Amino acid sequence: MPDHPPIHDATPAQARALIRAGRWTSHTSGIAERHVQGNVVILPKRWADDFLLYCQRNPKPCPLLAVGEPGVAALPRLGQGIDIRHDVPRYRVWRDGELVEEPTDIAALWRDDLVSFVLGCSFSFEQALRDEGIALRHVDEGKNVAMFRTSIPTEPAGVFSGPLVVTMRPLRPAAAIRAVQITSRFPDVHGAPVHIGDPSQIGIGDLSRPDYGDAVEVKPDELPVFWACGVTPQAAIAQARPEFCITHAPGAMLITDLLNHQLASF
Known part of the structure:
Protein backbone atom coordinates (compact mmCIF):
# COMPACT_ATOMS: atom_id res chain seq x y z
CA MET A 1 0.00 0.00 0.00
CA GLY A 120 -23.15 10.51 16.10
CA CYS A 121 -20.17 10.57 18.47
CA SER A 122 -19.04 13.11 21.04
CA PHE A 123 -15.58 13.15 19.47
CA SER A 124 -17.18 15.42 16.86
CA PHE A 125 -17.79 18.27 19.26
CA GLU A 126 -14.41 17.96 20.95
CA GLN A 127 -12.68 19.98 18.24
CA ALA A 128 -15.24 22.76 18.70
CA LEU A 129 -14.42 22.78 22.43
CA ARG A 130 -10.69 22.85 21.79
CA ASP A 131 -11.08 25.64 19.23
CA GLU A 132 -12.54 27.69 22.08
CA GLY A 133 -9.51 26.98 24.25
CA ILE A 134 -11.18 24.29 26.37
CA ALA A 135 -8.57 21.63 27.15
CA LEU A 136 -9.69 17.99 27.21
CA ARG A 137 -7.58 15.90 29.53
CA HIS A 138 -8.12 12.54 27.83
CA VAL A 139 -7.01 13.98 24.47
CA ASP A 140 -3.97 15.68 25.99
CA GLU A 141 -3.02 12.42 27.72
CA GLY A 142 -3.67 10.25 24.65
CA LYS A 143 -6.43 8.30 26.40
CA ASN A 144 -9.86 7.07 25.40
CA VAL A 145 -12.66 9.13 26.95
CA ALA A 146 -14.12 7.76 30.22
CA MET A 147 -17.60 6.21 29.84
CA PHE A 148 -20.06 5.21 32.55
CA ARG A 149 -23.37 3.36 32.80
CA THR A 150 -25.89 5.48 34.70
CA SER A 151 -29.13 4.95 36.61
CA ILE A 152 -31.00 6.98 33.97
CA PRO A 153 -33.23 4.68 31.87
CA THR A 154 -33.60 5.08 28.14
CA GLU A 155 -37.01 5.02 26.44
CA PRO A 156 -37.78 1.40 25.47
CA ALA A 157 -38.62 0.42 21.89
CA GLY A 158 -39.62 -3.12 21.03
CA VAL A 159 -36.97 -5.44 22.46
CA PHE A 160 -34.49 -2.64 23.20
CA SER A 161 -34.15 -0.88 26.55
CA GLY A 162 -31.46 -0.20 29.12
CA PRO A 163 -29.48 2.48 30.95
CA LEU A 164 -28.09 5.67 29.50
CA VAL A 165 -24.31 5.55 29.07
CA VAL A 166 -22.41 8.83 29.38
CA THR A 167 -18.96 10.22 28.64
CA MET A 168 -17.24 12.36 31.27
CA ARG A 169 -14.86 15.29 30.82
CA PRO A 170 -13.55 17.25 33.81
CA LEU A 171 -13.80 21.03 33.34
CA ARG A 172 -13.47 24.13 35.47
CA PRO A 173 -16.87 25.81 36.09
CA ALA A 174 -16.43 28.61 33.55
CA ALA A 175 -15.33 26.11 30.89
CA ALA A 176 -18.27 23.86 31.77
CA ILE A 177 -20.71 26.72 31.15
CA ARG A 178 -19.06 27.49 27.82
CA ALA A 179 -19.10 23.79 26.91
CA VAL A 180 -22.88 23.69 27.40
CA GLN A 181 -23.22 26.60 24.98
CA ILE A 182 -20.91 25.07 22.38
CA THR A 183 -22.23 21.51 22.41
CA SER A 184 -25.84 22.69 22.30
CA ARG A 185 -25.11 23.54 18.67
CA PHE A 186 -24.48 19.87 17.85
CA PRO A 187 -27.66 17.85 18.51
CA ASP A 188 -26.59 15.24 15.93
CA VAL A 189 -23.57 14.36 18.09
CA HIS A 190 -25.25 14.22 21.52
CA GLY A 191 -25.79 17.95 22.07
CA ALA A 192 -25.57 19.57 25.51
CA PRO A 193 -24.51 17.67 28.65
CA VAL A 194 -27.09 15.59 30.50
CA HIS A 195 -25.53 16.21 33.93
CA ILE A 196 -22.89 18.35 35.62
CA GLY A 197 -21.46 17.69 39.07
CA ASP A 198 -22.18 14.99 41.63
CA PRO A 199 -21.90 11.65 39.78
CA SER A 200 -23.87 9.80 42.47
CA GLN A 201 -27.01 11.63 41.35
CA ILE A 202 -26.94 9.64 38.11
CA GLY A 203 -25.85 6.36 39.69
CA ILE A 204 -22.08 6.59 39.18
CA GLY A 205 -20.17 5.46 42.27
CA ASP A 206 -16.53 5.93 41.35
CA LEU A 207 -15.12 8.18 38.61
CA SER A 208 -11.79 6.37 38.82
CA ARG A 209 -13.43 3.17 37.55
CA PRO A 210 -15.17 3.85 34.22
CA ASP A 211 -17.22 1.06 32.65
CA TYR A 212 -15.54 1.73 29.31
CA GLY A 213 -12.54 3.84 28.26
CA ASP A 214 -9.82 5.27 30.49
CA ALA A 215 -9.99 7.05 33.82
CA VAL A 216 -8.77 10.65 34.04
CA GLU A 217 -8.15 12.82 37.08
CA VAL A 218 -10.86 15.25 38.22
CA LYS A 219 -9.03 18.04 40.04
CA PRO A 220 -10.47 19.83 43.10
CA ASP A 221 -11.29 22.96 41.09
CA GLU A 222 -13.09 21.00 38.34
CA LEU A 223 -16.56 19.64 37.75
CA PRO A 224 -17.25 16.32 36.02
CA VAL A 225 -19.37 17.07 32.95
CA PHE A 226 -21.41 14.22 31.44
CA TRP A 227 -22.70 13.84 27.89
CA ALA A 228 -24.95 11.13 26.47
CA CYS A 229 -22.83 8.48 24.75
CA GLY A 230 -23.23 6.30 21.68
CA VAL A 231 -22.13 3.24 23.65
CA THR A 232 -25.67 3.30 25.12
CA PRO A 233 -26.91 0.85 22.44
CA GLN A 234 -24.36 -1.72 23.60
CA ALA A 235 -26.07 -1.81 27.00
CA ALA A 236 -29.44 -2.19 25.25
CA ILE A 237 -28.07 -4.97 23.04
CA ALA A 238 -26.74 -6.85 26.06
CA GLN A 239 -30.23 -6.64 27.56
Whole structure:
Protein backbone atom coordinates (compact mmCIF):
# COMPACT_ATOMS: atom_id res chain seq x y z
CA MET A 1 0.00 0.00 0.00
CA PRO A 2 1.19 3.58 -0.51
CA ASP A 3 2.89 5.42 2.30
CA HIS A 4 0.61 7.48 4.52
CA PRO A 5 1.31 10.13 7.13
CA PRO A 6 0.99 9.18 10.81
CA ILE A 7 -2.68 8.51 11.52
CA HIS A 8 -3.12 11.62 13.69
CA ASP A 9 -2.10 13.75 10.68
CA ALA A 10 -4.08 11.73 8.13
CA THR A 11 -7.16 12.65 6.13
CA PRO A 12 -10.27 10.53 6.79
CA ALA A 13 -9.59 8.42 3.69
CA GLN A 14 -5.96 7.91 4.69
CA ALA A 15 -6.97 7.04 8.25
CA ARG A 16 -9.49 4.48 7.00
CA ALA A 17 -6.81 2.98 4.73
CA LEU A 18 -4.47 2.56 7.69
CA ILE A 19 -7.28 1.01 9.73
CA ARG A 20 -8.30 -1.28 6.87
CA ALA A 21 -4.69 -2.45 6.55
CA GLY A 22 -4.60 -3.30 10.26
CA ARG A 23 -2.03 -0.59 11.01
CA TRP A 24 -4.28 1.13 13.59
CA THR A 25 -6.45 -0.88 15.99
CA SER A 26 -6.86 1.56 18.89
CA HIS A 27 -9.25 4.39 19.78
CA THR A 28 -9.79 7.24 17.32
CA SER A 29 -9.96 10.24 19.65
CA GLY A 30 -7.96 13.10 18.12
CA ILE A 31 -7.78 11.53 14.62
CA ALA A 32 -9.05 13.59 11.63
CA GLU A 33 -10.19 16.08 14.24
CA ARG A 34 -12.45 18.22 12.09
CA HIS A 35 -14.34 15.24 10.71
CA VAL A 36 -17.35 13.40 12.06
CA GLN A 37 -16.79 10.05 13.72
CA GLY A 38 -19.56 7.52 14.23
CA ASN A 39 -20.60 4.78 16.63
CA VAL A 40 -21.53 1.58 14.80
CA VAL A 41 -24.30 -0.98 15.36
CA ILE A 42 -24.88 -3.80 12.85
CA LEU A 43 -27.94 -6.01 13.33
CA PRO A 44 -29.87 -8.67 11.40
CA LYS A 45 -32.76 -7.12 9.49
CA ARG A 46 -35.41 -8.66 11.74
CA TRP A 47 -34.04 -6.61 14.66
CA ALA A 48 -33.43 -3.43 12.67
CA ASP A 49 -36.92 -1.90 12.88
CA ASP A 50 -36.96 -2.06 16.68
CA PHE A 51 -33.48 -0.57 16.85
CA LEU A 52 -34.42 2.25 14.48
CA LEU A 53 -37.36 3.09 16.73
CA TYR A 54 -35.08 2.92 19.79
CA CYS A 55 -32.80 5.50 18.18
CA GLN A 56 -35.72 7.74 17.29
CA ARG A 57 -36.99 7.64 20.88
CA ASN A 58 -33.52 8.28 22.34
CA PRO A 59 -31.93 10.90 20.07
CA LYS A 60 -29.37 12.21 22.60
CA PRO A 61 -27.47 8.93 23.07
CA CYS A 62 -28.44 7.52 19.65
CA PRO A 63 -28.36 10.34 17.05
CA LEU A 64 -28.66 8.61 13.69
CA LEU A 65 -26.23 9.69 10.97
CA ALA A 66 -26.86 6.90 8.47
CA VAL A 67 -28.64 3.56 8.01
CA GLY A 68 -27.40 1.10 5.41
CA GLU A 69 -29.33 -1.20 3.10
CA PRO A 70 -29.48 -4.87 4.16
CA GLY A 71 -26.30 -6.65 3.15
CA VAL A 72 -24.64 -3.48 1.79
CA ALA A 73 -21.33 -2.52 3.39
CA ALA A 74 -21.06 0.90 1.72
CA LEU A 75 -22.29 4.10 3.40
CA PRO A 76 -21.96 6.69 0.62
CA ARG A 77 -23.61 9.46 2.64
CA LEU A 78 -20.72 9.29 5.10
CA GLY A 79 -17.76 8.89 2.78
CA GLN A 80 -16.54 7.69 -0.58
CA GLY A 81 -15.28 4.13 -0.44
CA ILE A 82 -16.35 3.39 3.14
CA ASP A 83 -16.70 -0.34 3.77
CA ILE A 84 -18.17 -1.02 7.19
CA ARG A 85 -16.62 -4.52 7.19
CA HIS A 86 -13.05 -3.17 7.33
CA ASP A 87 -12.99 0.50 8.34
CA VAL A 88 -13.48 0.40 12.14
CA PRO A 89 -10.28 -0.13 14.17
CA ARG A 90 -11.84 -2.69 16.47
CA TYR A 91 -15.29 -4.29 16.51
CA ARG A 92 -17.27 -6.15 19.13
CA VAL A 93 -19.19 -9.31 18.20
CA TRP A 94 -22.19 -10.24 20.34
CA ARG A 95 -24.07 -13.55 20.36
CA ASP A 96 -27.24 -13.84 22.43
CA GLY A 97 -26.27 -10.63 24.21
CA GLU A 98 -22.81 -11.87 25.22
CA LEU A 99 -19.59 -10.29 23.98
CA VAL A 100 -17.67 -13.11 22.29
CA GLU A 101 -14.80 -11.48 20.39
CA GLU A 102 -13.22 -8.15 19.40
CA PRO A 103 -11.88 -8.53 15.84
CA THR A 104 -10.29 -5.81 13.70
CA ASP A 105 -12.17 -6.93 10.56
CA ILE A 106 -15.62 -8.46 10.11
CA ALA A 107 -15.58 -9.54 6.45
CA ALA A 108 -15.72 -13.21 7.47
CA LEU A 109 -18.82 -12.52 9.56
CA TRP A 110 -20.73 -10.49 6.98
CA ARG A 111 -24.22 -11.62 5.97
CA ASP A 112 -26.77 -10.50 3.40
CA ASP A 113 -29.33 -9.64 6.09
CA LEU A 114 -27.14 -7.27 8.12
CA VAL A 115 -28.18 -3.62 8.48
CA SER A 116 -25.59 -1.01 9.52
CA PHE A 117 -26.43 1.95 11.75
CA VAL A 118 -23.99 4.80 12.32
CA LEU A 119 -24.67 7.14 15.24
CA GLY A 120 -23.15 10.51 16.10
CA CYS A 121 -20.17 10.57 18.47
CA SER A 122 -19.04 13.11 21.04
CA PHE A 123 -15.58 13.15 19.47
CA SER A 124 -17.18 15.42 16.86
CA PHE A 125 -17.79 18.27 19.26
CA GLU A 126 -14.41 17.96 20.95
CA GLN A 127 -12.68 19.98 18.24
CA ALA A 128 -15.24 22.76 18.70
CA LEU A 129 -14.42 22.78 22.43
CA ARG A 130 -10.69 22.85 21.79
CA ASP A 131 -11.08 25.64 19.23
CA GLU A 132 -12.54 27.69 22.08
CA GLY A 133 -9.51 26.98 24.25
CA ILE A 134 -11.18 24.29 26.37
CA ALA A 135 -8.57 21.63 27.15
CA LEU A 136 -9.69 17.99 27.21
CA ARG A 137 -7.58 15.90 29.53
CA HIS A 138 -8.12 12.54 27.83
CA VAL A 139 -7.01 13.98 24.47
CA ASP A 140 -3.97 15.68 25.99
CA GLU A 141 -3.02 12.42 27.72
CA GLY A 142 -3.67 10.25 24.65
CA LYS A 143 -6.43 8.30 26.40
CA ASN A 144 -9.86 7.07 25.40
CA VAL A 145 -12.66 9.13 26.95
CA ALA A 146 -14.12 7.76 30.22
CA MET A 147 -17.60 6.21 29.84
CA PHE A 148 -20.06 5.21 32.55
CA ARG A 149 -23.37 3.36 32.80
CA THR A 150 -25.89 5.48 34.70
CA SER A 151 -29.13 4.95 36.61
CA ILE A 152 -31.00 6.98 33.97
CA PRO A 153 -33.23 4.68 31.87
CA THR A 154 -33.60 5.08 28.14
CA GLU A 155 -37.01 5.02 26.44
CA PRO A 156 -37.78 1.40 25.47
CA ALA A 157 -38.62 0.42 21.89
CA GLY A 158 -39.62 -3.12 21.03
CA VAL A 159 -36.97 -5.44 22.46
CA PHE A 160 -34.49 -2.64 23.20
CA SER A 161 -34.15 -0.88 26.55
CA GLY A 162 -31.46 -0.20 29.12
CA PRO A 163 -29.48 2.48 30.95
CA LEU A 164 -28.09 5.67 29.50
CA VAL A 165 -24.31 5.55 29.07
CA VAL A 166 -22.41 8.83 29.38
CA THR A 167 -18.96 10.22 28.64
CA MET A 168 -17.24 12.36 31.27
CA ARG A 169 -14.86 15.29 30.82
CA PRO A 170 -13.55 17.25 33.81
CA LEU A 171 -13.80 21.03 33.34
CA ARG A 172 -13.47 24.13 35.47
CA PRO A 173 -16.87 25.81 36.09
CA ALA A 174 -16.43 28.61 33.55
CA ALA A 175 -15.33 26.11 30.89
CA ALA A 176 -18.27 23.86 31.77
CA ILE A 177 -20.71 26.72 31.15
CA ARG A 178 -19.06 27.49 27.82
CA ALA A 179 -19.10 23.79 26.91
CA VAL A 180 -22.88 23.69 27.40
CA GLN A 181 -23.22 26.60 24.98
CA ILE A 182 -20.91 25.07 22.38
CA THR A 183 -22.23 21.51 22.41
CA SER A 184 -25.84 22.69 22.30
CA ARG A 185 -25.11 23.54 18.67
CA PHE A 186 -24.48 19.87 17.85
CA PRO A 187 -27.66 17.85 18.51
CA ASP A 188 -26.59 15.24 15.93
CA VAL A 189 -23.57 14.36 18.09
CA HIS A 190 -25.25 14.22 21.52
CA GLY A 191 -25.79 17.95 22.07
CA ALA A 192 -25.57 19.57 25.51
CA PRO A 193 -24.51 17.67 28.65
CA VAL A 194 -27.09 15.59 30.50
CA HIS A 195 -25.53 16.21 33.93
CA ILE A 196 -22.89 18.35 35.62
CA GLY A 197 -21.46 17.69 39.07
CA ASP A 198 -22.18 14.99 41.63
CA PRO A 199 -21.90 11.65 39.78
CA SER A 200 -23.87 9.80 42.47
CA GLN A 201 -27.01 11.63 41.35
CA ILE A 202 -26.94 9.64 38.11
CA GLY A 203 -25.85 6.36 39.69
CA ILE A 204 -22.08 6.59 39.18
CA GLY A 205 -20.17 5.46 42.27
CA ASP A 206 -16.53 5.93 41.35
CA LEU A 207 -15.12 8.18 38.61
CA SER A 208 -11.79 6.37 38.82
CA ARG A 209 -13.43 3.17 37.55
CA PRO A 210 -15.17 3.85 34.22
CA ASP A 211 -17.22 1.06 32.65
CA TYR A 212 -15.54 1.73 29.31
CA GLY A 213 -12.54 3.84 28.26
CA ASP A 214 -9.82 5.27 30.49
CA ALA A 215 -9.99 7.05 33.82
CA VAL A 216 -8.77 10.65 34.04
CA GLU A 217 -8.15 12.82 37.08
CA VAL A 218 -10.86 15.25 38.22
CA LYS A 219 -9.03 18.04 40.04
CA PRO A 220 -10.47 19.83 43.10
CA ASP A 221 -11.29 22.96 41.09
CA GLU A 222 -13.09 21.00 38.34
CA LEU A 223 -16.56 19.64 37.75
CA PRO A 224 -17.25 16.32 36.02
CA VAL A 225 -19.37 17.07 32.95
CA PHE A 226 -21.41 14.22 31.44
CA TRP A 227 -22.70 13.84 27.89
CA ALA A 228 -24.95 11.13 26.47
CA CYS A 229 -22.83 8.48 24.75
CA GLY A 230 -23.23 6.30 21.68
CA VAL A 231 -22.13 3.24 23.65
CA THR A 232 -25.67 3.30 25.12
CA PRO A 233 -26.91 0.85 22.44
CA GLN A 234 -24.36 -1.72 23.60
CA ALA A 235 -26.07 -1.81 27.00
CA ALA A 236 -29.44 -2.19 25.25
CA ILE A 237 -28.07 -4.97 23.04
CA ALA A 238 -26.74 -6.85 26.06
CA GLN A 239 -30.23 -6.64 27.56
CA ALA A 240 -32.18 -7.49 24.37
CA ARG A 241 -29.86 -10.41 23.59
CA PRO A 242 -30.14 -10.61 19.78
CA GLU A 243 -28.73 -13.84 18.44
CA PHE A 244 -26.07 -11.88 16.53
CA CYS A 245 -24.86 -8.30 16.52
CA ILE A 246 -21.70 -6.32 15.75
CA THR A 247 -20.75 -2.95 17.27
CA HIS A 248 -17.62 -0.81 17.42
CA ALA A 249 -15.38 -1.28 20.43
CA PRO A 250 -15.85 1.74 22.73
CA GLY A 251 -13.76 4.65 21.45
CA ALA A 252 -12.85 2.90 18.17
CA MET A 253 -15.04 4.81 15.74
CA LEU A 254 -15.82 4.96 12.04
CA ILE A 255 -14.08 8.06 10.66
CA THR A 256 -16.28 9.74 8.01
CA ASP A 257 -15.69 12.40 5.36
CA LEU A 258 -18.30 14.71 6.91
CA LEU A 259 -17.00 17.86 8.57
CA ASN A 260 -18.05 18.53 12.14
CA HIS A 261 -19.30 22.02 11.34
CA GLN A 262 -21.78 20.51 8.86
CA LEU A 263 -23.64 19.05 11.85
CA ALA A 264 -23.93 22.35 13.70
CA SER A 265 -27.56 23.47 14.03
CA PHE A 266 -26.67 27.19 14.22
